[in-house]
Amino acid sequence: MTSTEERMAKMALPVANQHFAEIDPGQLPPGPRWHGLLQSIGLLRFRHRFIPAMHRRYGDVFSLKILPEGRWLVIFNRPEHVKEIFAGDPEVFHAGKGNAILGPIMGEHSLLLQDGKEHKRARALLMPAFNGQALRGYRDLVDRVAAEQVGRWRSGEEFRSLDRMNALTLEVILRVVFGVTEEGRLDELRPCVNRTVNVSPAVLLGWGYPVLQRFGTWRKTVENAYRLDELMYAEIRERRAAPDLDRRSDVLSRLILAGNEGDRLTDEELRDQLVTLLLAGHETTASALSWALYELGRDRALLARAREAARTGDDDFLEAVLKEAMRLHPVIPMVVRTLMRPTTVAGWDLPAGATVGPSILIAHGRDDNHPEPERFDPARFLGQNPPVNTWIPFGGGVRRCIGAGFSLMEGVAVLRQVLTAYDVTAAGSDRPTVRNITSVPRHGSRIRVS
Incomplete structure (x- = not known):
């Protein structure tokens, strides 16, 4: 049995047989x-209407019954509730089990699926690749990739900015994170990665019923997973043997060398962490960037200020633009933890097995968290931060996304390249829709550049 077959068989079990x-x-x-299937569809497919509707009807704390049948999700919304969950004992509040639906794609070693000692070890090995010194080392390459991609645009073009941002962030992942530079390997990886990222909510639900994997879109997803694994393991083997490994600055090379002799990441662990970084850092950043360009393209005064910031090197303002795009248009709907024993949260005595989750959608849209929440206003992030636990796109506590700094650095670099080269105008209106586990602009945030 290949490592891919082993992962598929093993990681389907937590979903199918929980x-x-x-x-x-x-x-x-x-x-x-309602039946758990209907609530799961509402949560996965129609979250932008379903979650606010449940909030209006049931208040700041409410429960949803979801698949697998018998599983319960309790949604929280107030900052003090968010703080309580993020500060909860990680031995009680397990994040990995809450993300089990992603297991067949990410693998058992994924940072998002691990808990306890395994999570602590993996995080310690990965963190040096995302600290401040490492980010400074990546910045020049990110700038070059962004300049190369934006340099292909043509004045007068109108296009879906989401598509362009997806292509750009994919190149960043492949070159800066995976460290792939050979054009033939890049050509092979791009379509496999795109098919992995574009997996639909129906496919995610299908992991709970392995029999579906013999048919249609589920079968294609499995076939693509085998091909992506083949390419990634080949890249890992070749990188381990590279004579210049200790001089390379990409994330994969750093991870191969991370830790002490005898306690380093195996090929399987490297594969799982790279796929996690891919899924967590590709379309999430692309969606945030496309919304940022769309919002700037709707406000000429704000665009002028952003273009001036790009010309003068005012990265603080560009970062504020990106953060406000993440606030107004959340890419991920919630953060989840599964309770390993009975626990009191926000005054509710909850049983073991219940999953609890702060709603990012509601937290970012509350007017008591963010005055005039429907208004795009980067000034919320200039010289200050919103109140604690009201802006949570990267989660929080010991599970806060290790790639948060990388995402913001990359986003600022891309905005700088776009805004120094082009004027931007939004073409039509847009609203969010669900694609796989992320939210993206329904019409792709169409813009015109000149």
Whole structure:
């Protein structure tokens, strides 16, 4: 059995065969009592209407019944509730189990799926590749990739900025994170990576029913996973043997050398962490950038200020633009933790097996968190930060995304390249829709550049 077959078989089990102690709905906060399939569809496919509707009806804490049948998700919204969950004992609040649906794609060693000692070890090995010194080392290459991609645009063009940002952030992942430079390997990886990122919510749900993997889109997803693994393991083997390994600055090379002799990442661990970085850092950053360009393109005064910031090197303002895009248009809907034993959260005595999650959608849209929340206003992030636990695109606590700094650095570099070269105008209106686990502009945030 190949490592890919082993992962598929092993990681399908947590999704297909999760057994939770029977939870009495009377123990939980109020919520709809529809079938779990309907609530799962609402949560995965129609979250931008479903979650706010549930909030309006049931208040700041409510429960959802989701697949696998018998699993319960309790949504929290207030900053003090968010703080309580992020500060919870990581031995009790398990994030990995809450993300189990991603297991067949990411693998058991993924930082997002690990808990306890395994998570602590993996995070310690990965963190040096994303500290301040490492980010400074990546910046020039990110700038070059962004300049190369933006340099292909033509004045007068109108296009979906999401597509252009996806192509750009993919190149950053492949060259800066994976460290791939050979054009033939890049040509092979690009379509496999795109098909991995574009997996639909239906495919994610299908992991809970492995029989589906013999048919249609599920079968194609499995075939693509095998091909991506083949390419990635080949790259890992070649990189380990590279004579200049200790002089390379890409993330993969740093991870191969991370840790002490005898406690370094295996090929399987490297593969799982690279796919995690890919899924967590590709379309998330691309969506945030496309929304940023769309919002700037709707406000000439704000665009003029942003272009001046790009010309003068005012990265603080460009970062504020990116952060406000992440606030107004959340890419990820919530952060989840599964309770390993009965726990009191926000005054509710919750049973083991329940999953709890702060809603990013609601937290970012509350007017008591962010005055005039529907207004795009980067000034919220200039010289100050919003109140603690009201802006949470990267999660929080010991599970805060290790790639947060990389994402902001990359976003600022891309905005600088675009805005020094082009004037931007939004072409039409847009609103969010769901693609895989992320939210993206329904019409791709169409813009015109000149």
